[in-house]
Amino acid sequence: MPKLFLEVFTKVLEFTDEPLLLLDSDLKVVKANHFFYITFSLKPENTEGVLIYDLASGQWNIPKLRKLLEKILSKNNIFNNFEIKHNFEHIGPKIMHLKAGRIYKDVNHKQFILLGIEDITEQEHDKQHLEKMVKTRTAELKRAKQAAEDEKLIAEDAMCEIKKLKEQLKAERAYLTEEIKLEYNHEKIIGSSDTLKYVLYKVEQIAQTNTTVLILGETGTGKELIARAIHGSSKRKNKALVKVNCAALPANLIESELFGHEKGAFTGSDRRQLGRFEVADGATLFLDEIGELPLELQSKLLRVLQDGEFERLGNPKTIKVDVRIITATNRNLEKEVEDGRFRADLWYRLNVFPITMPPLRERVTDIPPLVDFYVQKISRRLGKTIDHIPRKVMSSIENYHWPGNVRELENVLERAVINSSSSKLHLVDDLRKSYKHLGKNLKTLEAIERDYIVGVLKQTNWKVSGSNSAAQILGLNRSTLRGRMRKLNITRS
């Protein structure tokens, strides 16, 4: 049987392009095919009968291979893809795959094993090259993905920033349009009195810093003008000075005006609106009539002053801003604090750098230049030419006590210009009853009203209504007169 088997098998061996070996039960080479001899540059005389481990200078004497071959003999195992590195003298190292299995066993336990040898060097190299390429490409893709994600984040941040700036610009534009409508006159500050010079010196001292400024003074003295001068000389001058008049808004609207609101934050809020604090980010916020700020908002303002933080109405997200605050009031804030109408801690925060605007009557030397300035300005606007201000007119202006300060002066001069038919300024208002001429025994308006009503009543023999009655003389209807008498506690004695 082995003889016939060998004959047939030797022929079969030649039908493949793969080196093949036939081993016997002692693991000695019985036969090898032509391809084996070519691949390994060996000859049958030094191959047949040689122990597999002694072949090719003992290169296949590997413990693991021994184990595998022995297991075929004892347990009829097969193995596949056992990898060895074979060093060829003429072409160097190659990677070979070995596979083997028993193909014959007879009753005498004679066995034959077929060992196939495949050169997989090229595939292996291709595989390694491919693996390397996949690795490199994966790393490249990973990096590209990361970069894309980073860029996406940057783009998202930029979009957010653009959206924020766009909103701020929109709000700023809306605010400025409002301002233009108010026709605020960006006047220069007129006057050269020492008191005004001192104020301007303080403006110069503080303008470049970020310090909070509190401007005090009677109505119409130019507090807003000074606030604008501080902003205009500061590093923030390229952005608008944003103004909120705390007295002009109803208490329930001030909060949304200052801090903004989301759509639907309260009834009637049909769209999102930025507050003045956000509009003024990077600029200056001028809070006029700060004494009128409701108590509950005073604590919120204090928080913005301390941390620069607040929340929009209807949105819990904290917003941080960089806003310089200038406030103004004609109230005595110290007294307001004493009376519990103004928070002491807010007052300390606001009063870091107070500037007091002196009333016009305390800087009489500023009056002539102010009169010249306003007469020229108003007559230009009205298309008139007024170039003569009589000495008498000027001195009556100088002697008046100007409770409404520069604003009142402006109004008096406007009426005068309108009524002047020549180039000479003609005053309409009677400024003769100057406060200076009234002496020391001044009475309240209420006391004067009471005296006058009592005088008229005495003259009419206390006839309140009807013809020749006090009501008729005073131009009041009788119930109004009775009401006044009750209020002023007037009774016939």
Ligand SMILES: Nc1ncnc2c1ncn2[C@@H]1O[C@H](COP(=O)(O)OP(=O)(O)OP(=O)(O)O)[C@@H](O)[C@H]1O
């Ligand atoms: N020194 C000045 N030179 C030129 N104009 C002035 C001067 N001071 C005040 N004015 C003008 O007087 C008017 C009133 O000034 P402003 O509004 O600044 O006063 P205010 O103290 O803020 O008043 P209020 O307390 O009523 O808000 C403005 O038209 C302003 O231009």
